[in-house]
Amino acid sequence: MKTKVALITGGYTGESEISYKSSAFVYSQIDKEKYDVYVIDITVADWTYTDDAGQKHTINREDFSLSIQGEQVKFDVAFIILHGTPGEDGRLQGYFDMIGVPYTSCGALTSALTMNKGYTKAIIQDIPNLNVAQSVLLFDVDRANGEDIVQQKLKLPLFVKPNAGGSSIGMNKVNAWSELGKALDEAYDAEGTGQQVLVEEFVSGREFSQGIYRDAQGLLQVLPATEVITTREFFDYIAKYTPGLTQEITPADLRPEQKEQADALVREIYIRLNCKGMVRVDFFIQKETEDFYFIEINTIPGQTAQSFIPQQVRASGRTETAFYGELIEAALLKR
Known part of the structure; x- marks a missing residue:
């Protein structure tokens, strides 16, 4: 009996584009003689598996199972290749912990x-x-006076980036104080990053x-x-x-x-x-x-x-x- 692997991709942010590329490569490399692999696409709208005929099947989120032609498919392990939320921030890991499905990534707290x-x-x-570089962590309440806080504590040049996020989305290098406001706005407004900004000395x-x-x-x-x-x-x-x-x-x-x-x-x-x-x-x-x-x-x-x-x-x-x-x-x- 082959091990049933849920290869998880997609996501709730712009990083989903990278997730699909990553999971496609992993799928191409996994030993299909040993593992029965199902690509599960997790989006805000739905959690689905698309079979070889192009038909979509919705995941039962109570136990993370599939029903395909009357047969229930339950997974032995989740292989998480989903960048950003909810695959990289501990949300999926906490879910799998609760229903008892092992997974390939760090645990919920570490994630x-x-x-x-x-x-x-x-x-x-x-x-x-x-x-570690000298840094300042700015929260949503600091947005109005973020430039003043940074100028008081750090020296140029600086890296400004969302405190939670990946793929360098919303990240900028600041070489002059006149560039700081725009960089802070981009970091604060980056999708799905929690309205926190990390500013570090270069x-x-x-x-x-x-x-x-x-x-x-x-x-x-x-x-x-x-x-x-x-x-x-x-x-x-x-x-x-x-x-x-x-x-x-x-x-x-x-x-x-x-x-x-x-x-x-x-x-x-x-x-x-x-x-x-x-x-x-x-x-x-x-x-x-x-x-x-x-x-x-x-x-x-x-x-x-x-x-x-x-x-x-x-x-x-x-x-x-x-x-x-x-x-x-x-x-x-x-x-």
């Missing part, structure tokens, strides 16, 4: 916490040898992204890092999703001691935040000091063929098929 960039920094900022350095996951034996596996070099001022939404604007070097050109330190820090971040499944940690190595600076953690990283994690999986000598199988088997161990 909710790490979706909030400011709160995440507060948890990891005392990890030895890990630095750290000049090399940018990296590195994956880590727990395998089917329960062991932590750190993947090779990727260095990100963009022709744009920073790695924004356009740089991420426009071919030719960014060079991604996997594995990154790091000295042995830098690689050892990066692996150790990524591992400690994973443990400190009580992560599960695969996550991706983004960080800078500052040019002047070679200090490591935390940027953010992504608990549902992109999974297209060009995304960081698949690049790193291939660079480690693994195949995506074996990797996704490990994630499914590790999730089943949670039962």
Whole structure:
């Protein structure tokens, strides 16, 4: 009997476009001889499965099951590839916890916490040898005087971004105080990001992204890092999703001691935040000091063929098929 996998995609925000691309790639790579995979599209309007004939079937949300031609389909595991709300912020995870369906991602609390960039920094900022940029967290009540608060506490240049959100949507670099108001408005108004804004001082350095996951034996596996070099001022939404604007070097050109330190820090971040499944940690190595600076953690990283994690999986000598199988088997161990 094959393991029945609900491959979850879609979402309630603009990141759904990326979710569909990621889930299509994951679906193409999962071993169909071992797993019976159903792509479940979760939107504000409905939760559905579309069969090979193009007919849609609605998920029964009481137990996350399907009824297809009179037969009930119940899932052994949920493979969550849904970026943004509700797949990355803990909402789906809490639902699955309540109905007893194991899943491949971090738990509800970790997912909710790490979706909030400011709160995440507060948890990891005392990890030895890990630095965080000076920052200010603005709430909705601070909107009217946000510019004054930032100017009193930080110095230019700055990064302004929604405190909850992904794919660099609503993010801007500010080089002059005259640019701050517009950047704050864009961050505040970004869809589904909770009306909170994180403003950070700019750290000049090399940018990296590195994956880590727990395998089917329960062991932590750190993947090779990727260095990100963009022709744009920073790695924004356009740089991420426009071919030719960014060079991604996997594995990154790091000295042995830098690689050892990066692996150790990524591992400690994973443990400190009580992560599960695969996550991706983004960080800078500052040019002047070679200090490591935390940027953010992504608990549902992109999974297209060009995304960081698949690049790193291939660079480690693994195949995506074996990797996704490990994630499914590790999730089943949670039962």
